[in-house]
Amino acid sequence: MIPAAFDYKRAGSADEAIALIGQYGDEAKFLAGGHSLIPLMKLRLAQPTVLVDIGRVKDLSYVKDAGDHIAIGALTRHMDVEKSPVLAQHVPLLAHAASHVGDAQVRHRGTIGGSIAHADPASDLPATTLALGATYVVQGPKGKREIAAKDFYKGFLESALAADEMLVEIKVPKMNGAGWSFQKFNRRAQDWAIVGVAAWRNNGTSGVALVNMGSTPVLASAVSTALSKGASVADAAAHAADDAEPQGDLNASVEYRTHLAKVLVRRALEEASK
């Protein structure tokens, strides 16, 4: 539980953080809420030599109504996402999913940007923002660029972020009254999902994404395609794992995980269709 030695730098602004990360290169990591990175460091599975603490960059914690979408600062804590009245009104699926992250202590420390940038396929918010068709705003030495969620996740804990870039904002389209559901299946309440499903439906369009069904969060496009062609919920749900490449682990074999995805997608679509 004692990490390897590292240097600690605190950034006061996004610009400063990007300058610091550029200065120290590949061996540096951003520290936001620390709820993914610190456990890996304690086990010495991650050994960054420099931590750039962005926890005090205040202007990155917000939830704003930006017209057709909601803009969420990357350092907004899970608890603030969960409790946001703006999100409750316009993107209730995201607020609800945030309430399922870890336990209350984790939600008070962990940030939405940290969770997305960490790109853990077992985390709830990467898949949820993927289902919602979010866009991520990232900032590097040359300024800002936008990456669609569907283009962001590149592999296990790998994203389209360059080493000197920082996620600064998440833009989530308003749901406009769509039906939605978040299904999280686990053995203990505070655990990562064994399989999770974030889904919404609205007038023939839909979005379905899967938690922990591969090396990245998975957009279950085959399900939405089937629905758009008029398939029943049950028939569409049978395609739940078409786009997934699940792994087996202590809690679930590949077969079981595949089966769970189908059951949970069906349940999610049933709930979203009400």
Place this chain on the structure above:
Amino acid sequence: MSITEERTNNVIGQRMLRREDPALLTGEAKFVNDLVIPGALHLAVLRSPYAHARIVSIDVSDAASMPGVVAVYTGKDLHSTWAAPMPCAWPVTPDMKNPAHYPLAIDKACYVGDGVAAVLATSETASRDALDAIDVVYEPLPAVIDLEDALSDRVIIHDAIGTNKSYTWNLKVESAEGAVDQAFKNAAYTVSERYIQQRLIPMAMEPRAVAAVPQPFGGDVTLYSATQVPHILKVMTAITLGIPEHQMRVVAPSVGGGFGSKLDVYAEELLCVALARKHGAPVRWVEERSENTQATIHGRGQIQNIELAADKDGKLTAVRVRLIGDMGAYLQLVTPGVPLLGAFLYGGVYHLPQAYDFSCTSVFTTMTPTDAYRGAGRPEATYAIEVAMDALARTMGIDPYELRKRNYIQKEQFYDATGNHVGYTAFHGLNYDSGDHLAAAEKAMQHANYAGIRKQQKTQNVPGARKRLGIGMTSYFEMCGLAPSRVLASLNYGAGGWESATVRVLPTSKVQVVTGTSPHGQGHETSWAMIAAEKLGVAPEDVDVLHSDTAIAPLGLDTYGSRSLAVGGVAIAGACDKVIDKARLIAAHQLECAAEDLQFDKGTFSVKGSPDKAVPIAAIAFAAFTAHNLPDGVEPNLEAQYTHDPKNFSWPFGTHICVVEIDTETGKVDVLKYVAVDDCGNQINPLIVEGQVHGGVVQGMAQALYEEAVYDKDGNLKTSNLAEYLVPAACDVPPITTDFTVTPSTTNQLGVKGIGEAGTIGAASAVMNAVIDALSGLGITKLDMPASPNNVWKAIQSVQGGK
């Protein structure tokens, strides 16, 4: 008949809040790692990443030259430091194989986590960093993780003993030669079942921690350890290190749980003492959580084969049990004895004729050593008989409760023909002190609405039902209050089972109770004060309880096996009696009457028939202190020491009932209701009793549904942190209904039994019986623990052909 004394003060039985809690809840309680020890060096242990490997070479030169590093030691370097190998106190058979086990491995590492080198450094971080710089060359050997494979001796783990088998221990009780075979031949019904008791990780909230502080002159050493057993540790440290026992002092400060895992003598305790002496400086070691999962003992680990024979009415006529016990890589303090603690309980709470055949063969594997874990042998036994009873009921096509009712030892059987309470002498010769199984079961049935659930099942558990309902029960006997010393002798245990107490009434009438028990979460300070307050007629707030420091409480055998109240608490009552006897002599002297003419009530001696002639114990205490006017032959001061060696185990019992609903699509088990009706005799503090039941039930339920130490085929522990090893958290715990019957023990003056392990003993089988009950309509009659969603789903798939 109860021999419980008439109550004088009504302290016993009150729901007093625990006096320990304010310090614990505010973080003020001091654990080993909170102790400020100037100049302490930090110990870190390098552990084998291989389950089984020869140590070819160890190069410590890089590590030794790192900043802050004081010294680096290998097993070879320290071999001559040990006067004896690490202790196993329970050689269960004369031919038991016990490989020499040293704090650091010398030639071979025998499990992942086996210590191979130790670093001493000036800081914790420096000691940890240096571990990464030690270069060990291993020659990997095949791992042995399957018990039956281990027994085949395909791969020998300990070359010096030439076999993986440690011992075979038998308990065969027959009314006549061949009675068991005959019973099975004549049986109307038999069942033959095989159960796996998976390995469990005790996972105390505080991992282990040790600090050894050498005194500047004379060679004395004080050892602080997060241990349940400071007294045993003192003796064993002295023996293992060749230190005169009177120079060892062991202190267990606040200790954050143990569940048996701190009932041991560990390598790090011996390393800290040895290196503190060698370097003339304090040495501290604090276990990391992941380290704890490998370097601290595991529990359970058995393959159980149980066969029941019954007559046409379902009355049991014989029980046959064959166990294989997983010892892990070495024998720790009581490792080999754990299966024996269950050996007497495979007949459950049932009237069984002398037709019992128990045999346990224990084997070494290349995994973390096992040892006592909450219940130690008794949850395993209860699980086997109770799950097998349900199998028998299914075979017979009768309700499992009906089958149990036909077999319970009846209340009347605890009395002789003339109505004297004599206890029930079981087929194996041990006497069950008191019991009324039917009363506890009936109460549980009412709480659980058993008939209502059975009715609901008929409408709910239809073919294709998405959610199936199940109800399961367990009736248990807990053999606890370890232990009558003579019985321990017959089991070849290396110590007695007594407990000691000193009660001291100070000049100002405040009371000190000194106990040999060593609490680590049980609330002894509260309960022991209540016992002394009740006996002496003083306020509980005026009683202080001293413990867990061998300099303050030199005599004791510590805390485990639900012994503390039934043995240690009774010792306190006995010491109070001696104090009162002495005070009575002084009171008689002051009141100028005969001692026999005095009665003692609510803290005051008075002359029978003349209540105005009275003197309070407070005045006696002061008189004993001044010694100005004591009767001839009476020593000054009001203090007495008493050692209680129990005549018998105590036998708590009860019935637990669990109601589950299973999602047949996902395999998830939801516990809807859990009812525990326990009988631990008289209760000192019902609040603490309920807390023990809650914790125990959750721990037993965790074995049924969540926990399993999983090893891969190479002997790597896959569940080495709390994300992977699933200890249920508060929000995962279902509603638990606790209720009690009170059948006082007749073998101690307080009428008390133990309650620390009851929940664990009852819960795993109650939950699994409910799970199997829910699934039996689908054709599933067998399921291994844990009943995880994946395992349940797989079982459903297997009977539905994957549909």
